[in-house]
Amino acid sequence: KAGVTQTPRYLIKTRGQQVTLSCSPISGHRSVSWYQQTPGQGLQFLFEYFSETQRNKGNFPGRFSGRQFSNSRSEMNVSTLELGDSALYLCASSLGAQLYNEQFFGPGTRLTVL
Amino acid sequence: GNSVTQMEGPVTLSEEAFLTINCTYTATGYPSLFWYVQYPGEGLQLLLKATKADDKGSNKGFEATYRKETTSFHLEKGSVQVSDSAVYFCALIIQGAQKLVFGQGTRLTINP
Secondary structure (H helix, E strand, O other), X not given: OOOOEEEOOEEEEOOOOOEEEEEEOOXXXXXXXXXXXXXXOEXXXXXXXXXXXXXXXXXXXXXXXXXXXXXXXXXXXXXXXXXXXXEEEEEEEEOOOOOOOOOEEOOOEEEEEO | OOXXXXXXXXEEEEOOOOEEEOEEEXXXXXXXXXXXXXXXXXXXXXXXXXXXXXOEEXXXXXXXXXXXXXXXXXXXXXXXXXXXXXXXXXXXXXXXXXXXXXXXXEEEEEEO
Protein backbone atom coordinates (compact mmCIF):
# COMPACT_ATOMS: atom_id res chain seq x y z
CA LYS A 1 0.00 0.00 0.00
CA ALA A 2 1.45 3.37 -0.94
CA GLY A 3 2.33 5.74 1.90
CA VAL A 4 1.44 9.37 2.42
CA THR A 5 2.72 11.53 -0.42
CA GLN A 6 3.34 15.25 -0.34
CA THR A 7 4.01 17.60 -3.20
CA PRO A 8 6.09 19.49 -3.86
CA ARG A 9 9.00 18.37 -1.70
CA TYR A 10 10.73 21.75 -1.84
CA LEU A 11 9.48 25.28 -2.41
CA ILE A 12 11.12 28.67 -2.45
CA LYS A 13 8.89 31.74 -2.23
CA THR A 14 9.31 35.41 -1.41
CA ARG A 15 7.59 37.42 1.29
CA GLY A 16 4.04 38.39 0.46
CA GLN A 17 3.43 35.53 -1.94
CA GLN A 18 1.05 32.68 -1.29
CA VAL A 19 1.67 28.94 -1.48
CA THR A 20 -0.37 25.75 -1.76
CA LEU A 21 0.88 22.40 -0.51
CA SER A 22 -0.70 19.06 -1.34
CA CYS A 23 -1.08 15.81 0.59
CA SER A 24 -2.40 12.46 -0.61
CA PRO A 25 -3.24 10.13 2.27
CA ILE A 26 -2.93 6.38 2.43
CA SER A 27 -5.75 4.70 0.54
CA GLY A 28 -8.77 4.28 2.81
CA HIS A 29 -7.66 6.93 5.30
CA ARG A 30 -10.19 9.71 5.79
CA SER A 31 -8.38 11.94 8.25
CA VAL A 32 -5.55 14.25 7.25
CA SER A 33 -3.61 16.39 9.72
CA TRP A 34 -1.02 19.07 9.06
CA TYR A 35 1.94 20.00 11.24
CA GLN A 36 4.59 22.70 11.02
CA GLN A 37 8.14 21.85 12.07
CA THR A 38 10.66 24.60 12.81
CA PRO A 39 13.93 24.56 14.79
CA GLY A 40 12.59 27.12 17.26
CA GLN A 41 9.02 25.95 17.85
CA GLY A 42 9.36 22.24 17.11
CA LEU A 43 6.36 20.35 15.80
CA GLN A 44 3.08 22.23 16.01
CA PHE A 45 -0.38 21.13 14.96
CA LEU A 46 -2.04 23.22 12.26
CA PHE A 47 -5.37 21.53 11.54
CA GLU A 48 -7.10 18.25 10.86
CA TYR A 49 -9.70 17.35 8.26
CA PHE A 50 -12.07 14.41 8.22
CA SER A 51 -14.56 13.75 5.44
CA GLU A 52 -14.01 17.24 3.98
CA THR A 53 -14.68 18.97 7.33
CA GLN A 54 -12.17 20.69 9.56
CA ARG A 55 -12.43 18.90 12.91
CA ASN A 56 -9.55 20.42 14.84
CA LYS A 57 -7.52 23.58 14.53
CA GLY A 58 -4.28 24.72 16.12
CA ASN A 59 -3.21 28.21 17.13
CA PHE A 60 -2.12 29.65 13.81
CA PRO A 61 -3.22 32.90 12.16
CA GLY A 62 -5.93 32.96 9.52
CA ARG A 63 -3.28 33.14 6.80
CA PHE A 64 -3.04 29.38 7.20
CA SER A 65 -5.97 27.52 5.72
CA GLY A 66 -6.73 24.12 4.36
CA ARG A 67 -9.30 21.98 2.70
CA GLN A 68 -10.01 18.35 1.96
CA PHE A 69 -11.50 16.89 -1.16
CA SER A 70 -13.96 14.03 -1.56
CA ASN A 71 -11.09 11.62 -2.33
CA SER A 72 -9.50 12.60 1.03
CA ARG A 73 -6.63 14.48 -0.60
CA SER A 74 -5.87 17.66 1.26
CA GLU A 75 -4.29 21.00 0.50
CA MET A 76 -3.05 23.69 2.79
CA ASN A 77 -2.60 27.29 1.76
CA VAL A 78 -0.50 30.02 3.30
CA SER A 79 -1.19 33.55 2.12
CA THR A 80 0.96 36.65 2.51
CA LEU A 81 4.05 34.65 3.36
CA GLU A 82 6.37 35.84 6.12
CA LEU A 83 9.98 34.87 6.75
CA GLY A 84 8.86 32.97 9.85
CA ASP A 85 6.74 30.64 7.73
CA SER A 86 9.90 28.91 6.55
CA ALA A 87 9.50 25.38 7.85
CA LEU A 88 8.99 21.74 7.08
CA TYR A 89 5.28 21.10 6.66
CA LEU A 90 4.26 17.56 7.48
CA CYS A 91 1.04 15.83 6.58
CA ALA A 92 -0.25 12.77 8.41
CA SER A 93 -3.14 10.49 7.60
CA SER A 94 -5.20 8.10 9.69
CA LEU A 95 -8.41 6.14 9.46
CA GLY A 96 -9.98 8.85 11.58
CA ALA A 97 -13.24 7.20 12.49
CA GLN A 98 -12.31 5.77 15.90
CA LEU A 99 -11.42 7.44 19.15
CA TYR A 100 -7.74 6.93 18.51
CA ASN A 101 -6.04 6.28 15.22
CA GLU A 102 -2.37 5.88 14.49
CA GLN A 103 -1.07 8.66 12.29
CA PHE A 104 1.23 7.99 9.34
CA PHE A 105 3.44 10.83 8.16
CA GLY A 106 4.57 11.89 4.73
CA PRO A 107 8.11 13.07 3.91
CA GLY A 108 7.14 16.73 4.20
CA THR A 109 7.35 19.84 2.07
CA ARG A 110 10.22 22.16 2.91
CA LEU A 111 9.17 25.77 2.39
CA THR A 112 11.76 28.53 2.30
CA VAL A 113 10.56 32.13 2.34
CA LEU A 114 13.09 34.72 1.17
CA GLY B 1 -3.23 21.81 28.99
CA ASN B 2 -1.44 18.91 27.36
CA SER B 3 2.34 18.93 27.01
CA VAL B 4 5.35 16.67 26.61
CA THR B 5 8.83 17.29 27.97
CA GLN B 6 11.87 15.41 26.69
CA MET B 7 15.40 15.37 28.00
CA GLU B 8 17.50 17.94 26.25
CA GLY B 9 19.91 16.89 23.59
CA PRO B 10 21.97 16.38 21.71
CA VAL B 11 22.95 12.97 22.98
CA THR B 12 26.13 11.35 21.72
CA LEU B 13 26.95 7.72 22.47
CA SER B 14 29.34 5.07 21.29
CA GLU B 15 28.08 2.04 19.42
CA GLU B 16 26.71 -0.71 21.72
CA ALA B 17 26.09 1.72 24.56
CA PHE B 18 22.84 1.74 26.55
CA LEU B 19 20.37 4.46 25.62
CA THR B 20 17.77 6.24 27.72
CA ILE B 21 15.82 9.27 26.52
CA ASN B 22 13.51 10.63 29.21
CA CYS B 23 9.98 11.76 28.45
CA THR B 24 7.33 13.07 30.83
CA TYR B 25 3.89 14.36 30.03
CA THR B 26 1.01 16.43 31.34
CA ALA B 27 -2.45 15.56 30.09
CA THR B 28 -5.99 16.63 30.90
CA GLY B 29 -7.41 13.34 29.69
CA TYR B 30 -6.16 9.79 29.35
CA PRO B 31 -3.50 9.89 26.63
CA SER B 32 -1.97 7.38 24.29
CA LEU B 33 1.81 7.76 24.10
CA PHE B 34 4.21 7.45 21.19
CA TRP B 35 7.81 7.64 20.16
CA TYR B 36 8.49 8.86 16.64
CA VAL B 37 11.86 8.89 14.87
CA GLN B 38 12.99 11.28 12.15
CA TYR B 39 15.97 10.42 9.98
CA PRO B 40 17.76 13.20 8.09
CA GLY B 41 15.67 14.62 5.28
CA GLU B 42 12.67 12.45 6.05
CA GLY B 43 9.28 12.67 7.74
CA LEU B 44 8.33 11.04 11.02
CA GLN B 45 8.12 7.29 11.49
CA LEU B 46 6.24 5.72 14.35
CA LEU B 47 8.75 3.79 16.45
CA LEU B 48 6.48 2.44 19.19
CA LYS B 49 3.32 3.21 21.09
CA ALA B 50 1.38 2.43 24.28
CA THR B 51 -2.29 3.12 24.79
CA LYS B 52 -2.83 2.39 28.49
CA ALA B 53 -0.98 2.38 31.79
CA ASP B 54 1.71 -0.31 32.23
CA ASP B 55 1.69 -1.11 28.50
CA LYS B 56 5.15 -1.64 27.05
CA GLY B 57 5.74 -0.62 23.46
CA SER B 58 8.66 -2.19 21.64
CA ASN B 59 10.17 -2.16 18.16
CA LYS B 60 13.64 -2.63 16.65
CA GLY B 61 15.17 -3.19 20.10
CA PHE B 62 13.66 -0.01 21.53
CA GLU B 63 11.26 -0.16 24.48
CA ALA B 64 9.15 2.25 26.49
CA THR B 65 6.70 1.63 29.32
CA TYR B 66 3.65 3.80 30.01
CA ARG B 67 3.98 4.84 33.67
CA LYS B 68 0.87 6.64 34.80
CA GLU B 69 2.08 7.12 38.37
CA THR B 70 5.14 9.07 37.21
CA THR B 71 3.55 10.38 33.97
CA SER B 72 6.54 9.09 32.04
CA PHE B 73 7.34 7.17 28.86
CA HIS B 74 11.12 6.83 28.75
CA LEU B 75 12.73 5.35 25.64
CA GLU B 76 15.42 2.69 26.13
CA LYS B 77 17.63 0.50 24.00
CA GLY B 78 20.20 -1.91 25.29
CA SER B 79 22.78 -1.63 22.52
CA VAL B 80 22.64 1.22 20.04
CA GLN B 81 23.95 1.15 16.49
CA VAL B 82 25.24 3.87 14.18
CA SER B 83 22.04 3.48 12.16
CA ASP B 84 20.02 4.66 15.21
CA SER B 85 21.36 8.18 14.73
CA ALA B 86 18.26 10.35 14.27
CA VAL B 87 15.96 12.75 16.09
CA TYR B 88 13.50 11.12 18.49
CA PHE B 89 10.17 12.67 19.44
CA CYS B 90 7.93 11.70 22.31
CA ALA B 91 4.27 12.51 21.70
CA LEU B 92 0.80 12.06 23.12
CA ILE B 93 -2.72 12.08 21.78
CA ILE B 94 -5.81 12.46 23.90
CA GLN B 95 -8.56 9.93 23.37
CA GLY B 96 -11.16 11.40 21.05
CA ALA B 97 -8.77 13.92 19.53
CA GLN B 98 -6.71 13.73 16.37
CA LYS B 99 -4.04 16.15 17.46
CA LEU B 100 -0.57 14.89 18.37
CA VAL B 101 1.31 16.91 20.98
CA PHE B 102 5.07 16.55 20.58
CA GLY B 103 8.06 17.03 22.79
CA GLN B 104 10.89 19.18 21.48
CA GLY B 105 12.86 16.24 20.11
CA THR B 106 16.20 14.71 21.08
CA ARG B 107 18.99 14.45 18.54
CA LEU B 108 20.90 11.20 18.97
CA THR B 109 24.29 10.58 17.40
CA ILE B 110 25.98 7.20 17.63
CA ASN B 111 29.70 7.05 16.94
CA PRO B 112 31.34 3.84 15.69
